[in-house]
Amino acid sequence: MIAFLLRRLVYTLPIMLGVALVCFALVHLAPGDPLVSILPPDASGEMQAQLRTLYGFDRSYPEQFASWVWRAVQGDLGTSIASGRAVTDEVLKAVGNTLRLAVFATLIGFVFGCLFGFVAGYFQNSWVDKAASLTAVLGVSVPHYWLGMVMVIVFAVILGWLPPGGAGPGGSGDWLWNWEHMQHLVLPAVTMSVIPMGIIARTVRALVADILAQEFIVGLRAKGLTDLGIFMHVLKNAAPTALAVMGLQLGYLLGGSILIETVFSWPGAGFLLNSAIFQRDLPLLQGTILVLAMFFVVLNLLVDVIQGALDPRIAR
Amino acid sequence: MNMLNVTVDAAKVPALQVERSPGYWQTVGRRLLRDPSALVAGAMILFLMILAVFGPWLAPADPYASSMLNRLKPIGTEGYPLGSDELGRDMLSRLIVGARLSLFMGITPVIFAFAIGASIGIVAGYAGGALNTVIMRTIDVFYAFPSVLLAIALSGALGAGITNSLISLTVVFIPPIARVAESVTTQIRSRDFVEAARASGADAFTIVRVHVLGNVLGPIFVYATSLIAVSMILASGLSFLGLGVKPPEPEWGLMLNTLRTAIYVQPWIAALPGVMIFFTSIAFNLLSDGLRSAMEIKQ
Amino acid sequence: MTPLLEVQGLVKHFPLKKDMMGRGGGVVRAVDGVSFEVQRGETLGVVGESGCGKSTTARLLMHLIAPDRGDIIFDARAVGGRELGLKNYRRQVQMVFQDSYASLNPRLTIEDSIAFAPQVHGIGRAEAVSRARDLLARVGLAPQRFAERYPHELSGGQRQRINIARALALQPRIIILDEAVSALDKSVEAQVLNLLLDLKDEYGLTYIFISHDLNVVRYISDRVMVMYLGQVVEIGHSETLFEDPRHPYTRALLSSIPSMDPDHRTEKPALAGDPPNPINPPSGCRFHTRCERAEAVCSQRMPTLAGGAAGHPVACLMYEPGSGHSAAEKAAA
Numbered sequence: 001m002i003a004f005l006l007r008r009l010v011y012t013l014p015i016m017l018g019v020a021l022v023c024f025a026l027v028h029l030a031p032g033d034p035l036v037s038i039l040p041p042d043a044s045g046e047m048q049a050q051l052r053t054l055y056g057f058d059r060s061y062p063e064q065f066a067s068w069v070w071r072a073v074q075g076d077l078g079t080s081i082a083s084g085r086a087v088t089d090e091v092l093k094a095v096g097n098t099l100r101l102a103v104f105a106t107l108i109g110f111v112f113g114c115l116f117g118f119v120a121g122y123f124q125n126s127w128v129d130k131a132a133s134l135t136a137v138l139g140v141s142v143p144h145y146w147l148g149m150v151m152v153i154v155f156a157v158i159l160g161w162l163p164p165g166g167a168g169p170g171g172s173g174d175w176l177w178n179w180e181h182m183q184h185l186v187l188p189a190v191t192m193s194v195i196p197m198g199i200i201a202r203t204v205r206a207l208v209a210d211i212l213a214q215e216f217i218v219g220l221r222a223k224g225l226t227d228l229g230i231f232m233h234v235l236k237n238a239a240p241t242a243l244a245v246m247g248l249q250l251g252y253l254l255g256g257s258i259l260i261e262t263v264f265s266w267p268g269a270g271f272l273l274n275s276a277i278f279q280r281d282l283p284l285l286q287g288t289i290l291v292l293a294m295f296f297v298v299l300n301l302l303v304d305v306i307q308g309a310l311d312p313r314i315a316r
Numbered sequence: 317m318n319m320l321n322v323t324v325d326a327a328k329v330p331a332l333q334v335e336r337s338p339g340y341w342q343t344v345g346r347r348l349l350r351d352p353s354a355l356v357a358g359a360m361i362l363f364l365m366i367l368a369v370f371g372p373w374l375a376p377a378d379p380y381a382s383s384m385l386n387r388l389k390p391i392g393t394e395g396y397p398l399g400s401d402e403l404g405r406d407m408l409s410r411l412i413v414g415a416r417l418s419l420f421m422g423i424t425p426v427i428f429a430f431a432i433g434a435s436i437g438i439v440a441g442y443a444g445g446a447l448n449t450v451i452m453r454t455i456d457v458f459y460a461f462p463s464v465l466l467a468i469a470l471s472g473a474l475g476a477g478i479t480n481s482l483i484s485l486t487v488v489f490i491p492p493i494a495r496v497a498e499s500v501t502t503q504i505r506s507r508d509f510v511e512a513a514r515a516s517g518a519d520a521f522t523i524v525r526v527h528v529l530g531n532v533l534g535p536i537f538v539y540a541t542s543l544i545a546v547s548m549i550l551a552s553g554l555s556f557l558g559l560g561v562k563p564p565e566p567e568w569g570l571m572l573n574t575l576r577t578a579i580y581v582q583p584w585i586a587a588l589p590g591v592m593i594f595f596t597s598i599a600f601n602l603l604s605d606g607l608r609s610a611m612e613i614k615q
Numbered sequence: 616m617t618p619l620l621e622v623q624g625l626v627k628h629f630p631l632k633k634d635m636m637g638r639g640g641g642v643v644r645a646v647d648g649v650s651f652e653v654q655r656g657e658t659l660g661v662v663g664e665s666g667c668g669k670s671t672t673a674r675l676l677m678h679l680i681a682p683d684r685g686d687i688i689f690d691a692r693a694v695g696g697r698e699l700g701l702k703n704y705r706r707q708v709q710m711v712f713q714d715s716y717a718s719l720n721p722r723l724t725i726e727d728s729i730a731f732a733p734q735v736h737g738i739g740r741a742e743a744v745s746r747a748r749d750l751l752a753r754v755g756l757a758p759q760r761f762a763e764r765y766p767h768e769l770s771g772g773q774r775q776r777i778n779i780a781r782a783l784a785l786q787p788r789i790i791i792l793d794e795a796v797s798a799l800d801k802s803v804e805a806q807v808l809n810l811l812l813d814l815k816d817e818y819g820l821t822y823i824f825i826s827h828d829l830n831v832v833r834y835i836s837d838r839v840m841v842m843y844l845g846q847v848v849e850i851g852h853s854e855t856l857f858e859d860p861r862h863p864y865t866r867a868l869l870s871s872i873p874s875m876d877p878d879h880r881t882e883k884p885a886l887a888g889d890p891p892n893p894i895n896p897p898s899g900c901r902f903h904t905r906c907e908r909a910e911a912v913c914s915q916r917m918p919t920l921a922g923g924a925a926g927h928p929v930a931c932l933m934y935e936p937g938s939g940h941s942a943a944e945k946a947a948a
């Protein structure tokens with residue numbers, strides 16, 4: 001088992017390096033002077049050169065990459081040009097907010113997705129199946145940022161039940177698990193949950209239909225197993241894949257949260273990414289993309305490992 | 317009746333008598349036509365295409381004509397059947413004309429990604445060995461990014477604008493298509509009929525052209541169609557963030573962006589462009605589902 | 616007479632990948648030193664259990680996989696050498712596979728499948744299609760009914776006939792039939808076998824017929840080669856081999872054919888145990904672990920095909936003079 005883990009880790013390391021390289025390259029693709037946002041227009045050549053050296057922009061690309069990676073591994077992602085604060089701190093705080101949102105959204109999506117999927121798969125081709133499948137298609141097709149807007153319109157503007165955005169009275173700085181704060185979580189989490197719900201519903205439906213069609217189910221029934229017993233069997237067989245999909249969806253939500261966070265002004269990593277882009281804050285941009293991508297890679301790794309542990313056919 | 321006489325001189329039999337059976341794509345087409353949800357999807361897409369092609373002539377008003385006096389008029393106002401936007405432009409006209417750009421931004425990247433990704437994947441899949449490993453590992457690095465993140469990061473780096481958005485979306489869709497292409501090609505390559513083709517002395521290029529392409533392009537194509545809906549949403553999403561199409565072009569995602577502040581004044585108008593995106597996305601998802609079912613023919 | 620095909624010391628090992636847990640590794644010795652000849656116009660049957668290397672040998676002969684060591688000499692010229700390029704060789708040696716459906720491209724019409732190979736070798740499309748139709752008629756399928764159909768519309772027997780027609784399209788000298796009739800119903804199998812015999816006479820072909828069905832092999836072969844765990848253990852004329860098998864493995868194999876005679880029931884199974892693993896073959900003679908005549912020397916020395924009479928080589932220490940096996944001493948004495 002440990003060998004399996006190590007093997008997967010070794011395979012992932014070059015990917016991580018590649019990801020870091022792509023991050024770095026992406027950001028340096030940007031035309032324009034990275035320092036333009038903080039340099040006063042009449043800055044002397046000397047001051048420009050000083051700042052450049054401070055941020056390391058005067059060295060060659062390979063050098064910059066190497067030193068960035070080296071420091072990143074130690075936890076230092078540089079300093080944000082716009083805010084002057086350490087990138088690592090800003091990113092981690094923002095990612096924490098996004099995680100809160102994404103985990104909730106994934107759980108909601110998973111629960112309802114499984115519900116719809118199971119029901120659809122069990123009652124295949126009946127009107128229940130068609131209704132559930134239709135809901136799943138709608139879930140997958142909806143532009144989630146638009147749905148967010150609609151939710152804000154309905155629940156905040158028209159009905160006034162929930163706040164339209166933000167992360168709580170004190171900003172996200174002091175989060176507490178009380179209703180004052182949680183009410184800000186409801187709309188964005190529900191909106192975010194729709195896409196994973198749709199995908200999980202479709203996957204589970206296909207899985208359940210597949211499993212039920214297999215011959216061993218007929219054999220079990222012939223042995224006299226009750227419907228509940230059969231249900232547990234289906235559950236056991238479907239669980240590894242369903243969980244894997246859930247894990248992957250969590251990863252996507254983490255990386256793709258920017259659109260919803262923009263709609264709801266939720267101070268997460270996506271929101272941070274947005275401001276980093278528009279302020280052309282290179283260190284912050286680099287750091288944010290790196291952290292988000294790494295989360296995704298690590299999550300994929302975890303999903304692989306857990307699947308390997310749960311499904312005896314894979315670890316073989 | 318004629319089966320006993322096996323020494324019939326076949327070359328002299330006129331071709332007209334030969335029994336023909338429907339080809340693969342004809343069978344797929346027939347199955348599609350019998351699938352109700354695929355037909356609905358087809359109608360929806362036809363409608364969208366008409367809007368895209370004939371938009372400027374169908375629109376009742378000039379989509380660029382702004383009027384500060386008539387800002388944010390509600391739905392049903394005279395002269396503004398679906399209301400007006402934050403600059404006083406007619407919503408109906410902008411929605412209609414916006415179809416062209418929105419559909420273009422959504423579909424074009426998938427077409428390019430299909431061409432490039434399928435080529436890469438087929439080459440990797442057929443070649444196997446070291447070449448395959450190198451290509452697929454590189455693809456894996458890009459695949460390691462969640463697509464939204466990659467699209468936004470690329471767009472952020474390249475800057476706003478139509479061309480840049482097209483580039484970044486194409487790059488985002490190449491890895492998944494390449495993976496599917498490689499997987500399917502590897503499967504086909506190990507089938508006996510490919511071995512038989514190799515055994516007849518054909519070179520790799522001919523084998524790929526005659527035997528592999530016909531068998532792999534179908535599944536890859538179906539997968540690509542399933543990406544169109546995602547691409548539409550992502551392309552509009554980029555414009556929504558200000559990274560895609562620039563004003564004053566009518567594009568549904570961009571319209572959502574500029575109308576955001578209007579949700580307190582005219583909420584339903586602000587939501588209208590999203591309805592079009594939703595509609596388009598449903599249509600393409602239904603179509604690709606229908607295609608997938610139609611192609612699972614007895615093999 | 617120079618043999619049409621001569622195979623010397625073919626070796627092919629497949630390295631095994633370690634699985635995710637780090638287990639596995641090692642090497643499958645699929646073909647481990649195979650040598651034989653095929654004479655013009657004969658049918659050489661190849662028999663053996665699953666995993667003995669028959670199919671791998673076939674693919675090595677077709678050069679679909681490259682041998683690790685060994686030579687293939689066709690008509691006195693080395694294959695892949697200066698005198699005989701691969702493409703030229705492949706025109707003269709063709710193969711019919713076991714799975715009739717997987718051997719045909721589902722997207723091509725029948726006549727396109729057959730006409731493909733001739734076109735590869737420079738024959739124009741019109742002529743290639745005409746040749747395809749001729750061949751269809753020759754294998755018993757009316758061209759006007761079958762030429763423009765697709766594989767999934769036909770039965771297994773019909774598809775195998777098409778595969779045979781396809782093999783004939785290049786007018787080869789040798790056709791390798793790798794379990795070509797094994798997947799067919801018995802009545803269809805008989806028809807296809809008779810077709811193969813007719814074609815052989817008409818076109819002057821040479822066959823290498825691989826099968827695990829001993830009755831069929833006996834019916835169709837002139838000489839038979841028996842393989843075990845990647846090596847050849849016995850070669851001989853069909854009738855001689857079936858009447859008087861020499862190698863203990865051949866004996867066991869043949870006695871496992873169920874008899875129709877109620878007075879001669881098979882009491883105990885001839886071969887004990889499972890076929891051993893080609894990854895870790897036994898030392899010395901590979902059959903010694905299941906052989907009832909095995910002695911100590913059998914686990915130490917590897918027998919070669921030098922044993923046995925000329926024309927009927929046997930790879931067994933019992934037939935090798937001076938090998939140290941008790942039976943060899945008695946024979947020499």
